Amino acid sequence: MPADRFLRALRGAAFIGGCLLVAAAFAADAPTAKPLVADPALEARVLDLSHKLRCLVCQNQSIAESHAPLAVDLRDQVREQLAAGRSENEVVDYLVARYGDFVLYAPPFKATTLLLWLGPAALLLAGAGWLAIRLRSREREAAVTLSEAEHRRARELLAGNAAVPPSSKEPRS
Amino acid sequence: MIPELGHFALVLALVIALVQAVVPLLGAHRNRLALMAVGRPAALGQFLFTGFSFACLTWAFVVNDFSVEYVAMHSNTATPLIYRITAVWGSHEGSLLLWALTLSLWTVAVAVFSRNLPEAFVARVLGTLGWIAVGFLAFMLVTSNPFTRLIPGAAEGRDLNPLLQDPGMIIHPPLLYMGYVGFSVAFAFAIAALLTGRLDAAWARWSRPWTTAAWVFLTAGIALGSGWAYYELGWGGWWFWDPVENASFMPWLLGTALIHSLAVTEKRGAFRSWTVLLAIGAFSLSLLGTFLVRSGVLTSVHAFATDPRRGLFILAFLVAVIGVSLLLYAWRAPKLAGGGSFAFVSRDTALLGNNVLLSVVSASVLLGTLYPLFLDALGLGKLSVGPPYFEAVFVPLMTPVVVLMMFGPFLRWKGDELMPALRRVAPAFVASILIGLGTAFAVGHVSWRTVLGLALAAWVVLASLQLLATRLRERAGASAASRLATIPAAWWGMWLAHLGVGIFIIGVTMVGSLENNLDVKMKEGERVEFSGYTLLFRGVQDAPGPNFAAARANLELFRGDVDIGTLQPEKRIYLAQQMPMTEAALDVGLFRDVYVSLGEQLEDGSWIVSLHYKPFISWIWAGCVLMALGGILAAADRRYRRLAERRLPAAAVQAA
Amino acid sequence: MKAKFLVPLALFLVLVGFLAFGLRLDPREVPSPLIDKPAPAFSLARLDDNSQRFGLEEMRGQVWLLNVWASWCVACRQEHPVLVDLARRQVVPVVGLNYKEVRGDGAIDARRLAPEQELAMAVERARGWLSAHGDPYKLSVLDLDGRVGIDFGVYGVPETFLIDQRGSVRYKHIGPITPESLEKVLLPKIEELKRAG
Known part of the structure; x- marks a missing residue:
């Protein structure tokens, strides 16, 4: 969720009274850092899906959390395929075809x-x-x-x- | 020499535990006071020798005695002293010793604070605790001796797992074990009661403060562990439904059911066989957790190095302890039917309903945790059961628990009229739904989960306020303050703990719905706008520690043009194991945390900085603190009442 | 003793049965979903001659092993003598899938390398390792980015796939092949496939 929308919302909720978004004057002159990824929306989807996929070599971590090389490779696969326009389900099918149901933290509903x-x-x-x-x-x-x-x-x-x-x-x- | 003394003390502790396990039970059976009286000194002796043994292991860590294998594997000369001491329970063998020490501590506490209980009963309780101690001490000596020598000794140790070199880890395991092991007291009381066949209100009254105390420790221990995961793992997750977390959560759920069931058994004499079963169940799940962590049947982030021999030993022990107690239950419980009668609409029913629900939740978590094992054992393939499953199951099951939790206190014991009771709570209930919907719209995140969470939280808070108002109105007294003072601590305990659940739900819902995350590449002098804050990157400096090398970033945090402070996340390499670690930096606030962790340096010299905005996350732990405080108040009230009972005759004499 | 009070004990004993069985299982070994399915197609550069490529179709009609290895893989060295011995007996052709030779080595920052640099480095390292420890392979192919590894569901090196005449995966061995697992499991399966084919 974009930050400004969230803040607008919070203002409306009056949860934090008088929290107004003001441009940071002190830091305003500094150049803006670039996001690590070009497409944050895509990255959010990647992360969301990665949290539901289990890293096979780690003890018990999702591929989003793990730093193991295989987890990084699989995360790259997820990103690449989502970027190519495939749906979450298609990416999941791709991984299940190779690694089995074990990669899914939410087991499929079957016998x-x-x-x-x-x-x-x-x-x-x-x-x-x-x-x-x-x-x-x-x-x-x-x-x-x-x-x-x-x-x-x-x-x-x-x-x-x-x-x-x-x-x-x-x-x- | 010191390690050998420690080993020897452990052997002696085992011998004393055997005496404690056999003699008092024999005395109780034959009704010989002299034999029963062995229990207390034996408990003390077992505690002293286990404590001495623990001190010896600690000493070996303090003086860097790398001729002890356990020390060499988990410490290093460069490790700071405090982490050399906490390294004692940093792995399998030492944590077992902590287990045994905690158990003997609880046993001594029972021996000391049970002066007003019947001797035969105390003898049976201490005997039961003695058998558990025998099992654990034997387990340690047979399969997991922490004092095993390394010949020749190592010149340098391998250091403690860097994940555990953290202030949270100093106190988390002891608290958790105090909780886990504390349920052994409730268990021993239940076994003693089954043995005597005397399961009455008095038994429930004796059990209650012990059970509540253990529950308080477990609550605090779990909360601390979750807080540790939050800031130590570097991406701000706080609960993972890992098998080991579940292993501590299942006894908590059943323990929660138990303290409520005990309340009914004490006040109304009802649910007796159910309460006994819960007492056995809560401790059984604690033991099962110990098995899961140490046997290697499940993979977990937290699992100790495993060895099938250990698994087999604990399994045999599990069968002995739980099997025998369930057999005893099957034999004795049929005689326990009855108790106070109550109508369908009554506080009794609400409590029993929530008991059943909590047990169902606990069983479901057990099912999910062990399902991969079941399937694998049946040769039906491998699968993983993780957060998506547990969340899908947990939320729907806990929703009625929370609703009922706040409805129950509005009902009278024994029997009440449904319609007037519903009318009492209807305004708060309707208002909560509206607040849930309204707030979800206001924060711009309308999903069924957000609405449900916020509505439930509102329900808890509103109903709590209404409950307090009702309570004040019922009390006679001139001023509100004097009426407040007449409310017993136990009631405040209940009120606070329930309110804590509401606060907890607010935290979970808000952070789950509104958290925000951004990864950026930052160079010195660059800034980033994030969730209404501005962070200015002031560069990275070397910050070597005693046993690690570190790069420390300086980020200045602004809100508007207000400089809030400097955040200094670190990236560390622990030298002995060459293990990289991220140390996140947090600006903790009442309504949000700004969480920053430092990633790798890129080729162009910029650094990956991971920013997290975590609204209301502190409320998760604030809720746990309230629950624990509530537990403390409830337990304190019991003790106060017992003291008062004892003082009463004296006061009566004076009055006469 | 009423029967319903025995229910908790009965449930507990069932649980114990599973736990006891669980002690003998390895929760980390994940079976491959590829068993009895066509092996994933690939075309990769050969280690001995980078200009030539190798694919599954070249092995059609034969029973063969695809062994995943790398020079940085410690367990591969443990397994290697078994493979060398197997090659000497000429029972079955073994194709090596050299998996992430450069990128898989945590000591090297592969991001700083150009593709041709990475290829040259991989070839040098892999050939050096084979000449030091013996080359049991009919040939090896280079899976520099590990993509083919993912297609095969590789999650820990070494792994070995048994592939039949029609190109189907029939068995997967995870971890180093020991002389015992070779004699008791792999060789009988290979014989069976050969007879059936």
Whole structure:
């Protein structure tokens, strides 16, 4: 995001009161440094994609973070191909064809990753189901102990004129 | 000679740990006070000998004894003293020794601060901790002795990994281990309770301050590690979902569930078997983390040099500790059913719901971390599971946690009416969504993630304020100040920690949505405009350090025409390992960091300078600090109450 | 003991099973997706004569090995005697893919070199290394920028590809070939392919 747009936005948000962009007078005369890359927008795409690709020789780093020669080569490949107009998906396909799914930090959705991608949802359902059962049984207990009949029986018991034991249910601590 | 003494002390510590593991448990079983009483002195002895051993290893580093292999591998005469000392836990063997020392420290703390607990219970707790100590000390002595001699000794050492030569690394591992290992106390309390079959509110009350204390350490340790990664790795990332990070994050998640579950068990007597399972689970995940880091089954940036023999040993240990405790659980837990009853709409339900959610998150992180291993073991190919997966899973699962976290405190224990409760929070909830949308538009970054993050943060902050206002209204008292003073510390702890989550979310969302990065080629006298700032490059000078050579750049940072200061990023070469390092320079601010790192020098004499603008990033750590502070307050309140309980009879006598 | 309370223990034991199995695996070895697929086409300058180029089609109809090497590669030196021995037995032709001879050497700043300088340097270094340690190759080709290496999914030198008569990759060996891996894995596979072809 360009800096000026961001600042405009921040001003609007009034997050930082009165932060106005003023040209830096002291440094204004100095010549401006050149960006490292000719096309920052492209570089942002390269970096974005590189963060999702795993460097094969490093312990566990993306090709964006690693300084390993292979990571540099692959980053160059990504840049070259994006610059040539290929889409992110095409670049990913290119790398997967050579290095396999291992290069992807986001594994593709397929038979062998079904459990990985659906696992959390399954766990959530299982947890919710378990919770529902637990709560239902608890509520039943609560309802039983608090029911009007129960109270009446308790009063009768206390008065000493209960004819029949109320229930065979074991008391819960 | 000193290293041999250290080695010998370690052997003695193991012998004492064995005594601590066997005798008190036997005493508790046979109800013999004399045998139970062995636990406390044994704990102290084990601590003293482990501590002595640790001191010996430290000494070997301080005097540059390169005849000790571990010292020769991880230190150097040119290494500054402070990093020679922290190098003690810079790698596998020494960090295990730190593990053992931390464990014995916790054990001694339990022995000292448990005077008002039943003897048999203390004996079982110390016995359980003793078995864990036996495992770790034996592991060290059998596979990873830090005192192994190098014959002949090396003339010069290989120096500590430069990444670890950093102030953050001085304190990060000890804090993290205090957290990891601290869960062993909650675990031992759970085992002792399972053994006696006595799992009641009193047990939960005893466990709570210990568990909270461990959680505070773990929170601080993780936050510090993330802060270290942020400024040390040179490009401003702060969390990578690396297996080793996950290994510390999973116990944190389960530990968070545990401290809440303990609260319910103490207040309401409910969730008992669940709480025990969480206590076992949190510590099991700590042990699993130890296994993952040291066995080499997963590749990680942080993994120690590995050896399959070590992996096998820890795995056997894991089976012994976790397997036995889960068996014990399966045997005893069925008798623990029941507890206080509560209605569907109640604070109890909200807490249980979040417990389940946090456990699901923890299990999902475990699934993602180990999935590559599962697949490989089944011969189905290799793949990587990284940040995109974890983020995709984590955000949706944590969203209801945060919503429920702030809704729960508005509900009454045991049972509440749904509609009035919803009406209480509805204004804040609606306002949060509007604030989320409005702020996202205002900062010019409207993505579902930004909106969600900002709305959640607003929800936490608004609900916190409302909660405080409600609390003040409920309290009787003349002035607001006097009403404030009546609120117990534990409540403040809860309030602060929850608010901390909101602050954390603001940091994560803002930096994730609005961070900016620019790489430039700079020559002396050149300037660059970046995110509303101007940086003036004043050139590069040599800045040799004790064990590295460095080029240090001077960049003057302006905002408008205000000179904010000089940033001095460095590029270092650590001489012993010829390893290049970037030392970023930061201008830290409340609302943004300006982060500068120095790259290579190009052929034309200019330097690559990498500029990062990180809005609100400090809020990430500020949030963690609030969470830890909240934990400290909560733990302190418990202790205060125990003291008060003890003082009460005396006060009563005086009054009478 | 109710069954549902055994669930955590059961899950844990399954986990332990996987972890135990995991101890025997190498998480850093990545299988090649090229197995049983046509080898990537290339055309590279030969080490012995830079004016001539070499491509896959020249090996059609033969079972052969493509061995990725470089003079800066330490593990290659460890592997080299095995290859020299293999060449002496004349079981299978071995083509050398000299991988980033100059750029791969961290000690050299290749950015400062002109293309022809880089080529000359690579030739000198590679030939020097082969004459010092023996030349087991039918021929070697120069992959100066490592592009062909990427096409083959090379991530650590040395690596060796077994290619069949139709030009398909049938096996990839990662890391140095040891006498043991040659006898137990590579040679049987080569024999099998030869018989099948």
